[in-house]
Amino acid sequence: MTHAEAKQGRILQILRMSTEDGPGIRTSVFFKGCPLGCLWCHNPESISPKPQIQWLKTSCIGCGLCVETCPEKALEKTPDGIVINRLVCTGCGLCTEECPTTAMELLGRKWSVPDLVRELVKDRVYFDESGGGVTLSGGEAALQHEFCLPLLKELRAKGISTALDTCGQAPQKTLAALLPYVDVLLYDLKEIDPEKHKRFTGADNAKILENAVFAARFKKTHPYPKTLWIRTPVIPGATDTPENIAGIGRFIREHLEGAVDRWELCAFNHLCRDKYKRLGLNWAFAGAQPVEKSLMESLAKVAKGAAPETNVCWSGATRLAKSAESKEPAEKPNKRQPACAG
């Protein structure tokens, strides 16, 4: 066994029959740890590269075994449930092993490449029938590139299509190493203004834009990646301005021309709200609602105007068109935005 194969990855979740992380039916692997810290992040538990503990109230039976087990005395049983002192908790996970209900959960388990591959090949027939495969997502998978590279190689060797879902904030040589084993590159461009980008995500976008250009050129000059999708989260009060969308569009037109197979605007989603609570974090977007459908439609138009050669589409849940009390007929599902209108 080589050194690289012996390496372990820290994985948050493996999601089978994922239909939202690239073409076809996919198994998505969510890696723990991200170089950015977007204010709106849907997966706040994926930001820290360290293992974390969370407690699920609905699963707990109040037996208190976790409190007894904790070697750091980081847990306390209160009338409101288990309180985790995160300053003391080391994420050792002993409490999660003792918990009879799995209410105490360890976020970020270690996986070896062979074990993970064994899990990922299980849905091969569904991948084959749908043009799907495995998506490495996160967090930021590229942050664990020493693990990802042998993983991607092994999946390629087994004939399984791969996708890398990246924020682009990675050393160029990391991308250069991974891209030959990536069939589909899902690349986020969130905000075109470097100042705002820094404010929203913790880093400016210089490296991200530079890597986007690199990836697009790589795609044109190498057999892989075969497909490049740009994804832009539409976040209310942040990235949802026509200026931003037009700016990203201009960038795509000027620098990525001919390499982008799809540009997808992804509507903000607030279903993650309770994750922040569980992690003991405040969320800047706790009060934000899904965006209006009309906004997505108008931004898609802006996008199309800025990058006319690019296949633009939008996805995601928008604000409910009406309250339940009103008697307007519900929207027919088929009348929704088709997945891609390019």
Next chain:
Amino acid sequence: MKTALATEVHLKEPKALSGRIQWLRDYYFRGTERPWNNEFTCWTTGTPWDVIYNEMTFYIVPETYTLLNTLGASYLQAARPVSLHPDFWKWSLVERRAWFVKEAIVNCVPQEILPGDLLAGARFNIQTSMCFTKEESRAWQKLVKGKNGARAKMKWFHDHGYGNAGATSGHLIPGHERLLQIGWKGVHAELMSRYNALSSTERAASKGAQLRAMMTASTMARDLAGRYRSLCEDLAQKETDAVRAAELRTMAANLARVPWEPPTNFWEAVQALWINHMLVMTDENYPGAGVSFGRADQYLYPYYEKSLRDGMQRDWTKEILKCFWVHANTAYDAMIRNGNQGITAGFGQLITLSGLGADGRDMTNDLTYAILEVIDEMSPILEPKPNVRLHRNSPEELYDKIVDMIESSQGAPFLLNFDERSMAGMMLEARKAGLAHLIHEGNVHEYAPVGCLENTMVGNDRSGTVDNNLNLLKAVELALTGGKDLLPFYDPMTGKTEAILQDGPKTPDTASMQTWEEFWEAYATQTRYIIQKCVDLYETSESIRARFFPTPYLSCMVEGCAEQGMDVTQGGARISFTTLEAVTYATTVDSLLAVKYLVFDKKVCTLPELADALRANWKGHEVLQAMAKNRAPKYGRDDDEADALALRVMQLWCDETWRHQTRSTGRRYRPGMLSWNYWAGDGYIMAASADGRTKGQFLSNAICPSNGADTHGPTANANSVGKVLGGKAKDGRGDWLDYLNVLPNGASHTITFNPSILRDPVHKDKFKAFLKGYTLNGGTALQINMLDPGMLKDAQDHPENYRHLLVRITGYNAYFTTVGRELQNEVIERVSHRQF
């Protein structure tokens, strides 16, 4: 209180119905308010010892146990006497029965045509005298109702959590294709020539009696059609509307030909099919329990194609079919005033569409689509229950049509059957039972399911597909106690509690068991025991039926009966298995996994401590219960280790099942997995189980993972099911291609999807790809349900039962129970309005 959650759910509505069909459908749904209905009428020989109502037919319907006396008595009280033929009492029982049923339906039950109806054959639900002599009646009473009779044995078996068994009716596909090809005239002629070939000794014996009875029965459809023909002619004369009068005249002409003569066009063929089918229900005195049509889009196609060629409009063929659909639903009228529950909620006249033909050809045709359109336009409607056969090369157009129907009905208005896996099971059955001359590579594609999903061959096969329903979990209970019930049985009718007795084999005291394998051995011993016990129970009703309840009309439609001069109830069908359906499979597997995990791997308790926790229904043992529920491995997650034990459980009971056959009728046992509604009801009877389930919670359904155990999504669920059925042969040499299937009967599998999977064309393609993947990796049959707001609301109230519930709102997945209440409400609203 009206909250934001009181959202209206959008239900599928029928569409594109003509005035005629709209009226008939609306009329049907008026239910008990209808002036006309097809409620049982009862007919007696008038003797003081008469018996009406063969209660054993209902032994597999626990809801009716408390009603057996009432039903038997009230049918008798309501019965009208039939004037008997002067020689009636000189005849054999089977001849009496053939004559009596025919006399009742042709000459006693009134004939009616509903306004606008294009098919004749309205009332068919009857309860007829069993035509017993005094001696027969006395013998039957003792065998059925005596102290150790069939009823008492059945009740003990059910009360103690073993399950149920009984010789029930239906559950086969009569030879409709042959009937259409040669007409009853041809059947009658064949019976006559067989009879004429008998020696005088044979004629005087049971063979002669059977053939004479069948000859009588074979004229029943002709004589009934004659009645309806006269009625149509009368109505046509009185009819003022010229168009309707012409329809009635055509109906009269149709009835002048069919079903005695072979049909010459589509209308005649559907008319013949309806009368031939409905009279099976008449003959068996049971409304449509799994009396299935088989591959109607195949055998009706020549008539369809010819009629279209002769100028019949395609819409008119659908109009005729829609009338057929209304007729099939009137089966439910049998006990209409009891309400729609229990047995009255599902009669299962299954109709099969599409599927493989010879040489791997796909058999989808335009009639397949016409019938699917009829279903789509009539839905929601219950009968006949459609079943679409898919295989690796099913056409894209068929996938598109069924996915659209699933989307508009929010759940599949049909069952999907999967050919390769199913055919592998049929081939295995042929090999196991030496039937390779009847089921082989050249004809196995002709199989079709009956009832719910049970695979059989067509026209020559009765395999008792719901006759034996055994709770495998009972063997875990007995292994934990060394062969005794965990809890004493309390009879709410008498208020008495029975003492716990040694019932199963005395397997070793669990306190002495050092290894998991020792426990497994005890489980295996108890499994052998409960199967034997079920076989013994079934023998009681099987032997009584064979002696006392012939169905000569049905026997005419099943190959083998005429040749052998033997009734179908005596094992006359050429393929005559009886099926042992395993109930509680996943609960059993998960309980064994939990025993292994808790006692032998983690050593958190001993076997006697576990048994104590179960006796206490987990009260005071909540931590142990939580570990059993949440920490022990579970079947249904594509976890190779857990599924390996599941396969071991499967192999054990399959091997044991094949070893048995009925003594009275020589029918070999074959394994299947269907648990109808028993998994719900028996959850209140069986003690708490080691998987963490409390007494009163549902057991697992058929081959599905336990409720809530399906945490890894639909693909993992399907893979687990395929694996425990045998998966694929490693050397590529399976029983059909590389497929293996240890359950020839098939296994019921249900998966609930998020409706967002069908929200746009791209996602519909993903869903189609899932179905195609299922043909490769999954089971024999699949029912597709869609998550609905009701289920989500239940998940809010009982999060512990729904930890697997992943909601997918575009671009985001979350376990529903981990989302706060406010956002849960929003998810419910999105699902209600299909806004994802």
